[in-house]
Amino acid sequence: MLKLGKRIKALREAQHLNQTELARRCGWDSPSRIGNYEQETREPKLADLEHIAKALGLTLQELMFGTDGDSPSSLGRVVEWEKQEELAEEGYVFIPRYDLNLSAGCGTIAWVIHEEDPLAFRSRYMQAKGYNPDNLKALYVRGDSMEPYLQDRDTVMIDISDTTPKDGEVYAVCYDDEWYIKRLFKVPGGGLLLQSDNPRHKDMEVSPERIEVVRIFGRVIWRGG
Template structure:
């Protein structure tokens, strides 16, 4: 917590005293802005971590040490504020609506070598894993989910990444995101990796789900007697699943990775 001192004087120039005004840290500004922009979605630091894809330990470090300067611009765009305001609280706060939520593209460092592979067979299968992208066909509700492989568009991961994350590659399927309901975290035509072995709901995590004959990628929340499918984009209303609808709800798997 930072403290700014303001000196107060009468018009005669006589010193009346010093008033201490508490200024919030950059971490607190980040959390407050996320709560304001994503009302009902971001309420706790854990919610913030899911939004910006950072661990609880990382957030704890940021709370005590401040946000890393290398992350300021990206974090500011996610929550829709100006980087200068996030960094030190000065200037305008909110970005124009059409600029908010857009995360800058990664930049390849100068001098870095980039090698393109046209064929999966060119990569060492002990070091790399190719995951097919799928479309989902639903018929007769959740009882018949058909995974349709897009043979032309697999995605490559390091095998060590699956080992580090404790994920079974054979249970993971890549899907395209369609629509704006999960912006700014998931943009239209982003790719998500779904672990179909993870079907137990962790409150607030993102899952691929089937409800009746509809497919969704949503943040899933539990409440007494109901399950809530929530969008990050507050222009989209919650879908509350209650009563007999619970029999039509199927958790397909948990999102474990996302990419543009």
């Protein structure tokens, strides 16, 4: 069984995060706290573990103990394989990659299955997270507006049943007849802020009067390079 410090490091690296990025997600100015926890030179407080778990998209129990005996570094990791036939269907869930085509603006969309192979997740991972595979779609990231959280041509998986904006969460959205992946924040009065993580890109604030032109496709629940 991995010690807690190594578990945190394994989970962080499985999501392609460095210590600075994880610390920022936790709301901490310095990555030194993450480094101390991973090197086990400092014992983390429960509140800090809760911050780390949330930043990694895990429950506190998954962070501390894993799921069903899995090593923490394998939680949520895509399985590498050459052909779909190589994997036992009863042990895996396959999520197709889609291209998102817009017609008539944001009002009409078409999910077109990409020709490339789907993503493969262990069934028990989906069950532990409470995800319904029928609600999950994988998309390619376009551009660098969400760096360092997302890189150009990364893949994200969204839950199309989760469309109510929560502050600070990342969503696939349509705005002014274009689709984006942005971090959303509610604006007093009923507006919405579409925020880019990359400071080189301007945020987009949608007034309450224009909120009807925004369509949220789903929340990002997984990402991979």
